[in-house]
Amino acid sequence: MTSETFARSIRSSALEMVHRTKSSHIGSCLSAADIVAVLYNDVMRLDPLNPKWEQRDRFIISKGHAAAIIYAALAERGFFSKDWLKEYSFNGSPLAGHVTHCKVPGIEASSGSLGHGLSLGCGMALAARQAKADWRVYVLLSDGECDEGSVWEAALFAPFHNITNLTAVIDYNKLQGFGRTAEVLDLEPFGDKWRAFGWDVVEVDGHDHAALKLELNKRSSKPRLIIAHTVKGKGVSFMEDDLAWHYKSPNAEQLASALAELKVP
């Protein structure tokens, strides 16, 4: 399967999931879908049949509200049955609305409160280095998340401790909870800030699979930070760059229209 096909599939799964359960955050899911697809399809070393495999790469989804797209990716890779997705956020389902590890194979860490994941990733990367293991740690953050001071504590920590087996990706769609990042608490000059903290920073189109694949596979003598420029709601024209889809879920008609745009039969 190509990562493009993978991305189309998880986008459609996430749309169906949030439609069924009338839940929020579809815009965040679609924004991150290509990053997640490339990681899970092309980049990370994983064994879906042995989710606790010692040599696996670790992935921390720090923007835990994008749960649906992660669960969809795990199901796509066979960590669990796609039937689970049909009960996402239902009473008694293993799949909570913010990423939970408790009953979900393939989830390394629960999240949902922003600003936790990068520190977790630093700890895991240190553990790999101590064990002389070659698995890597990937952390996906949101842009609004970078308002949290704890992100910058971790940003200071990783380069100082020469944590080079860590790649962080920021899903920079420029919309956060209640407005545009530039208008709520501007992050710019964003890349310069990370560079000044000691990260190896690169900026890419977060929907360009070839570019993502190239950058996610690169190694460096510093911790890597990929600022992925994305569009919230990417792939569904009426959801793109619209804050409303941080909260709304598509009705039946909107779902059909969205799936048609994604060309999923």
Added chain:
Amino acid sequence: MRTAFIDALIKAAHADDKIWLLTGDLGYSVLEPFRAAFPDRYINAGVAEQNMIGVAAGLALSGAQVFVYSICNFVTLRCLEQIRNDLCYHKANVKVVGVGSGLSYGVHGYTHHAVEDIAVTRALPNMTVLCPGDPVEARWAAEVATCHNGPAYIRIGKAGEPALHAQPLDGVALGKAVRLREGDDATLFAVGNMLESTLKAAALLEAQGFGVGVVSMPCVKPLDEAFVAAEAARVPLVATVEEHVQCGGFGEAIAGVMARSSGARARLLSFAVGDAIVSGLVGDQNHLRNLLGLSPQHIADGVTQALGAKR
């Protein structure tokens, strides 16, 4: 207490290469021996407690056992959500070690007074809360914490407290009460560094003819509920003594056990820190204890009054 704890931790780290120590830029004259012995398992994480807890969680989720060290408030309240989500949600094998329990930091002021930490940490699911009362209990806390797989908060005092137990607490399991004195008129339950004052209060009461038992509760969570219920059924008065606010603290934990116990007959008296702690009081630990009604004499007077009223 600090030194006894670190000595025990170093001993454990020699035996287990999975043990790490992270500090929030504190531990001068205390942590140097660990740093010297295990430089690759020691990190000064800087004055950044939220990140320190997250890093500890990441290490623990990858197989390490991590001790994190700072002043009580900084390592609990400042990073409470990291403790809740990264440690307790994941049952991460991280031991949060706070120094300067209660009013240990006396003249340093309210920012450094750790008087809400028991309430906050004992509320957390999967959390174990250890409050050693002397260097012997501190050593015991390090040992049982190392054997316990899961998050714990270990609230220790400062340097120089006297040893109150004659023997090491070998064989005392996590969650067990430790009796230091027998007595049938009342049982005083002490937590953490109030143990010494409580023993002194019991001696004052003995001089007045009261036979008062003293029990140390180095483990606040899980609490030895069976022991508490049995004492509450056996004696007419139970008193709790803590260098911590009443709300949600050790005394209220004991009150809950007694309220739920069908056989309890004892009246409950609680000695705790009042809201006056935040009224600008300045003084060392003993001075503050005197002002806040936590001296041995205050405890003895309170117990005498309660027992007298009963007679």
